[in-house]
Amino acid sequence: MSTDLNPLLQQFILEARDLLEQAGRSLLALEREPGGAEPMNALFRAVHTLKGTSGLFDILPLTRVVHAAEDLLDAVQGGRLTLLAETADVLLDALDQVGVWIDGLAEAGVLPAAAEAASGKWVDRLRAPLANADSAGAPASVAAVAAGLPAWIAVLSPAEQRSCAAMSGEDAGPLLAISYAPDAHCFFRGEDPLALTRQIDGLRLLRVEPVTPWPELDVLDPFVCNLRLHAIVAAPAAELEHLFRYVRDQIEMHPLPDGWPSDKPAADVALPDDVAALLEVLSGQQRLLEASAPDAMWEGRLGSVARVLRGALHHAGHDALAPGLESAVAAATVSGEPAPLLAYIAAQRIAALAAPAARPAHGAVTPPAQREPATPAAAEMRVAAPTTLRVEQAKIDAMMNLIGELVVAKNALAYLARRAEDGSLGVRELAREIKDRQALVNRIAEEMQTAVMAVRMLPVEHVFQRFPRLVRDIARRLGKQVELEIEGGETEADKNVIAALADPLIHMVRNSLDHGIETPEARRGAGKPPHGTIRLQALQDNDNVIIRVSDDGSGIDPDIVRRKAVEKGLLDAERAAALPDEEAIMLVFAPGFSTASAVSDLSGRGVGMDVVRSGVEKSGGRVALTSRKGAGTTVELTLPLSMAVSRIMTVACGERLFGVPMGLVVETVRVPRSALHSLRDREAFVLRDSVVPVVRLARLLDLPDEEDAADEQAILVVRLNGERLGIVVSAFREGMEVIVKPMDGILAGLRGFAGTTLLGDGRVLLILDLRELAL
C-alpha cells in the first residue's frame, strides 16, 4: 500500500477489504443454505457498511456500485426478490470489481480512471433484477437530492426565491446556486470579486455579505476582502467553470432541484450554516416530541429535548430566550404533554427564520466572557451550572432554621444601633455588645456555609455503583476471576469532586484488571487463590476524601519500570539504576509512560497513569502509589472534600499579597541567603539531603525585584506535578479559607491566576496559578 495515503483512507482500504471478504463469504454461505437469515444479515450489513463508509471519500463510482448492490440486497431481504444463482453471480462479480478498484485506490490514492465509465454498467447490471421485481419502488433516487441546499438559500425571503424561479421558467435553464468566498488578500492579485460575479450571464440574484461582522471604522482594514458573494444563476455550469477558472477553489456550486423553490419545510434542508443548523435542531426536537413512544421514555425524551434546546440557544447566542424555554419545559413536565414545548419550538423556528443576519455564531466570534475560564473549578462550575441537584428535605430544613437565626441576629443589630444612638451605652460596653453580635453572626455564617456545602455533597457511592458491573464484564473478557470489594461508599464529597473522580477511577480499576490481577493459572502458580481481589475504599480525612484502589495482583516490578523508562528515554540508565525502588515505580506517572507492552483494548489508547495524575491534580488532589512485586498495588487519591471553599496561604511579594492554594504547599522554610546556590541559570537549595530548585515570585510575576538585602530568605516549598519547587517570597502570611471566584470577563484570559477572593478588609486577593506561572 502506498504509504502517503491519508490515515483515514488507509483505514478505509483495510476495512473495505474485510467487508468485501465477509460479503463474499456470506454470499457463498447463502448459496449453500438459501434463505439463511444469519448469512443474509451479515451480507447486508457488510455491503451497507461499505457503502456508508465509502461515501466519506471522493470515490463516487465505487459508492454507486455498492449502493446498487445494497438496494438489490434490500429487495431480497424485504422479500421482494429471490436471490437466484445468477443474481448472486452478478453480486459476486460486482464485489470483485469493487475489490479491484480498492486495490487501485490503495496503489494510487485515487480510483482507476476506468471506474467512472464502468460504474454505470455495473449499476445497470445490479439493478436489472430489481427492475423486473418491482417497478413501483425507486428508492435510490432520494440519495442524490440529500446533498441539500446551501444555507443562504434557505434564508432568502419567499419573494426573492419566487423572483428567481419565475424567471427560470422563461429559458428553462437549470438554476445554480453559487457561493464565492474570495481570498482575504484577493485585491492584491488584482481580482475584483464583485465585477467578476456580475459578468455571469444569467445572474438572477446576487447577495453580498461580510464574512465576519464589520469592525469599527477605525480598525477596518480596507485592503482585506471581508466579503462573501452568493448568487443564483441560470447559466451552464461549464460557462461558470470557465469564468471562475482562476478562483475555482473559492467557488461552491449547487444545482438547485427542479421546481425550486418548493414549500418544503426548512427541516428537510441539511445545511451546514448556523441558522439552518439551528432550524434543523429545532425541527429535530419537534419531531422527537411528536413521535409516538412508550411512556417509559417520556422523561428521557423530554430531558434530552430540554438539554438540546438549551445547548442550541446557548450556542446560537440566545441565552436571553432561556427563561421562556425553562417555563415551557416546566409546563411540559407538569402536564406530561409535549404541547407547551412544541409551541415554544414553533415560536423559535419563526424567530430564527425572521432575523437570520443578526445572529453571531459562536464559532466565529466568541465574546471574552464565553472563553474557558482559567481555573478548573470555574470550568466545572460552567459545566455544572444547568444541572439540578436532588437535595434531602433535612438539608433544606437545616438551612431554613439558620435563615431564621440570621433574621433574629439582624434585628438584634438594629436594637443595638438604637441603644448606641440614645447614648445609653458606653463605648466599652458598645464594643463588647458588637463583639457578641459579631460572634453570633459569625457562627451562623459558618453554619450556613456548611449547610450549603452539604447540599452539594453526594455519597461516593454514586461513582462506585458503576464498578461491580464494569469489573465483572471486563474480568470475564480477560478470562480472569476478580472479586470487587467496596467500602465507604457512604463517604460524601462535593458534587464536582465526585464528577472529577469518575474518570481517574475507571482508569485505575482498569489498570488493576489489565495489568495487576493475574490469570487464575498464574495465581495458582504463585501460591495465591485463583480469584484476585480489587478493593475500592473511600474515607474522609479532615478536609480530604481519600479514594483507594488496591489489588492483590502481581504488583509493579521496579526493574521493568526502570527498563521501560530508559527505553522511552524518560531518563538515562545510570539515573534509573540509582533510583530506590519506591521512587522507580513512581515513574509510571511520567507522561508518555505505559507499562503495558501491547496497548490493550481495555486500558484504552496508550493513556497511562499520567492522565490520572493530571486529572486529579487539576482538581487540587494528589496521587500516591505503593506496590510490592508479587503482592499487589495500591493507588491512593486524595481529593479536597469540596472545591468551592479552598484553603489558601497568603504570601507577600514586596508590598503585595497573593494567595497560593494550600493543597500545593509542602512546607515553609527560611534559609540564610548563603544557602541558595546558583546552578547554571537557576537557583537551588538543599532541603534535608535533596536539592530543590528555587524561583523568585517577583520574577515570575514580573514585579520589581525588591532589594535582596534580607539575609534570611523565605521559601515556600510547593509540589507541582510531583516535583518540589521552592518559591522565594518576601514573607509568609496567614492561611485562610476563602471562596475563590474565577477570573471574569476580560480577565478570564489572564494566565497565571486561578481567581480572586475578597479579604476581610475589602481588598481583592489574587490567587496564583503556580502551575501556569512556574512551568
Add this chain to the structure above:
Amino acid sequence: MRALVVDDATTVRMFHRGILEEAGFVVEEAMNGIEGLERALAGEVPPDLLVVDVNMPRMDGYAFLRAVRVEPALCDVPAMLISTERARMDADRAFAAGANLFLVKPVRPEALARFALFMTGAARECAR
C-alpha cells in the same frame, strides 16, 4: 465536552472522531449498542453527546437509543442518529426511538461539528 461515537465501521469512527476532536470534544468510541451502553455508563458523568450509527451488529442504533432513553443515568443525553439513505423512512423510526437529530451519511464534516456544538451548547473555543 465528551462525545461517544457508536458505529461498527472503524473508518466512520475515525472520521467522526477527527471532526469532533477538531470541534473540541473528547471522543470515546464503541462498536455497537451494547458496548455503547457499557461505555456510556462507565463514567459517573455520562457523555454530553451520542453520535450513533443505525445499522450495527448485536444492538442497532434504534435499540441503543431506546435503551438510553429509559436508563435514568443517561436518559437526557442528546443523541444524533446517523443513517445511510432512505432518510424519510428511517427518520420516523429515529425520532420515535428518541433521537434528537437525524442525519444521513456521509455527513459533511462542518455540518457534523456544527450540529454537535449546537446540541451541546459548547462554543468552539470553550470546548477546547
